[in-house]
Amino acid sequence: MYLGMYSFRGDPAELLAGHDRMLALLPAGQLELHLCLQTEDGIAVLDTCPNREVFDRFSSGQGFRELVAAAGLPRPEVQHLGEITSYVLPPGVAA
Template sequence: MYLGMYSFRGDPAELLAGHDRMLALLPEGQLELHVCVQTDEGIAVLDTCPSREVFDRFSSSSQFRELVAAAGLPGPEIRHLGDVRSYVLPPGADTG
């Protein structure tokens, strides 16, 4: 599993609403590990893909650009974080 980050700059309240709209556009069960964090500059979205190649292909695709635009979000800064080696969820957490 590969972790990448999308940084959206702007008013956090507007960006969080756009993030909610974006999630509503995605098919249920598509996301494995997805975290949205409010930052001083806006929001940061940490998202996993099966591999770096899949992340690169998706994050540079017209499908992704159209999804972001449809949600009313600005184009993000995209950052590669690396391969996920482990993660911990609380007992009973819904893992899909």
């Protein structure tokens, strides 16, 4: 599993609302591990894909650009974080 980060700069309250709109546009069950956090200058979204190739294709694709625009979000800065080698979830939570 590959982890990437999208940094959206701007008013955090507006960006968080846009992130909620973006999630509402996605089919249920599409995301495996997805985190959104408020930063000093906006929000950061950490998102997983099966591998880097899929992340590259998705993050640079027209579909992603259209999704971001439909949610009213600015174009993000995309950062490659790397392959996830392990993670721990609370008991009873499945990934």
